[in-house]
Amino acid sequence: MKVAIYGATGYTGVELLRLLQNHPKVKVSALISQSQAGKRLRDVFPFFYGELGNLTLTEEPKEDYEVAFLCLPHEGSLELVPKLLEEGKKVIDLSGAYRLKDPSLYPHYYSFEHKHPELLEKAVYGLPEIYRERIKGASLIANPGCYPTSVLLAIYPLLKEGIKIEKIVITSLSGVSGAGRKPVQHFHFPEMFGDFFAYSLEKHRHVPEMEGVIKDLYGINVPLRFSPIVVPTSRGMLSSVSVFCEKIEPRELYMETYREEPFVKVASEPPHTKWVVGTNLCFVYPLWDHRVGCLQVVSVIDNLGKGASSQAIQNFNLMMGFEETIGLNLSLNFP
Numbered sequence: 001m002k003v004a005i006y007g008a009t010g011y012t013g014v015e016l017l018r019l020l021q022n023h024p025k026v027k028v029s030a031l032i033s034q035s036q037a038g039k040r041l042r043d044v045f046p047f048f049y050g051e052l053g054n055l056t057l058t059e060e061p062k063e064d065y066e067v068a069f070l071c072l073p074h075e076g077s078l079e080l081v082p083k084l085l086e087e088g089k090k091v092i093d094l095s096g097a098y099r100l101k102d103p104s105l106y107p108h109y110y111s112f113e114h115k116h117p118e119l120l121e122k123a124v125y126g127l128p129e130i131y132r133e134r135i136k137g138a139s140l141i142a143n144p145g146c147y148p149t150s151v152l153l154a155i156y157p158l159l160k161e162g163i164k165i166e167k168i169v170i171t172s173l174s175g176v177s178g179a180g181r182k183p184v185q186h187f188h189f190p191e192m193f194g195d196f197f198a199y200s201l202e203k204h205r206h207v208p209e210m211e212g213v214i215k216d217l218y219g220i221n222v223p224l225r226f227s228p229i230v231v232p233t234s235r236g237m238l239s240s241v242s243v244f245c246e247k248i249e250p251r252e253l254y255m256e257t258y259r260e261e262p263f264v265k266v267a268s269e270p271p272h273t274k275w276v277v278g279t280n281l282c283f284v285y286p287l288w289d290h291r292v293g294c295l296q297v298v299s300v301i302d303n304l305g306k307g308a309s310s311q312a313i314q315n316f317n318l319m320m321g322f323e324e325t326i327g328l329n330l331s332l333n334f335p
């Protein structure tokens with residue numbers, strides 16, 4: 001299966017290439033790059049060698065291919081998706097440009113008018129543990145954001161079971177690679193090293209993304225309080241999700257929900273990000289707090305893995321009718 005990567009030199013693009021190198025059904029046939037066009041991949045990233053390293057980055061694809069992975073800023077994907085679909089390509093978009101169903105949310109949360117609202121209905125939200133069947137028939141996948149992946153997997157058993165929920169309070173910690181490769185002053189090494197801080201407390205585009213899935217599964221809106229925090233590590237994400245809900249004994253429900261899932265594991269102690277970095281795994285750890293009377297769920301993922309590129313490959317496998325786990329049997333670096 002020939003694939004093209006758009007935005008090949010960004011963080012999610014490079015991670016995708018790292019993983020696709022070992023995918024037995026994939027041949028990367030086009031690497032699209034604006035900033036590095038004309039160079040070989042190995043000239044930009046010496047750790048890619050062999051056939052892949054010798055591929056030249058180009059502004060437009062030179063060879064035909066069947067599936068496009070878009071590792072672009074939201075605005076870039078917004079423009080490109082309709083064109084690729086018209087050409088008959090299947091598209092996996094890692095940006096947020098097609099994640100929300102309601103186009104009227106885009107000006108507020110993304111600062112642009114959505115020019116292709118008809119495609120929002122067509123796009124399938126690519127969280128396999130929830131939408132596996134829809135993904136299999138899709139031609140456009142909106143790959144989820146990293147925070148929503150960690151949070152939705154932490155609460156999915158409750159939504160599926162119809163547990164009565166009053167409100168959800170989320171605190172999520174992310175490594176700096178979540179912000180992408182483009183330099184920004186407050187992520188500059190001397191400022192970020194030894195520092196961590198909350199941001200976007202009043203408005204983050206992942207709130208309507210999570211709310212949309214909750215409404216779809218659960219039928220009603222649930223108030224969400226979301227606090228993202230960036231910490232001075234490169235990769236990894238930990239979400240602590242407090243769910244004010246009817247009293248439950250969560251362990252069996254979580255074990256039952258995820259028993260057959262290859263990538264979601266129920267931990268028996270609070271999980272670490274070092275358990276997942278470099279992999280497509282998510283660990284969830286549910287705990288009923290008898291004192292406050294709420295459920296706390298801690299989840300960990302790699303923001304560039306299950307939060308982006310390896311999840312995109314899981315979606316690709318499903319879309320193409322391959323076994324869901326191929327190319328994703330990944331080992332991590334511990335410690």
Ligand SMILES: NC(=O)C1=CN([C@@H]2O[C@H](COP(=O)(O)OP(=O)(O)OC[C@H]3O[C@@H](n4cnc5c(N)ncnc54)[C@H](OP(=O)(O)O)[C@@H]3O)[C@@H](O)[C@H]2O)C=CC1
Binds near residue numbers: 181
């Ligand atoms: N980082 C993360 O943890 C996650 C990111 N995402 C989403 O995935 C997408 C890619 O993210 P990520 O790889 O981190 O981003 P990066 O900033 O690291 O890379 C994006 C790449 O897109 C290309 N590009 C094309 N046009 C532009 C432009 N106008 N401005 C900047 N870059 C441009 C560039 O590559 P080139 O020059 O080669 O064309 C750039 O390196 C984004 O939409 C992001 O929101 C989703 C989940 C997690």
Ligand SMILES: CC(=O)N[C@@H](CCC(=O)OP(=O)(O)O)C(=O)O
Binds near residue numbers: 095145147175
């Ligand atoms: C640390 C950091 O800045 N993280 C990013 C999340 C990246 C991600 O998942 O995002 P998209 O929705 O952009 O695809 C942020 O909060 O904007």
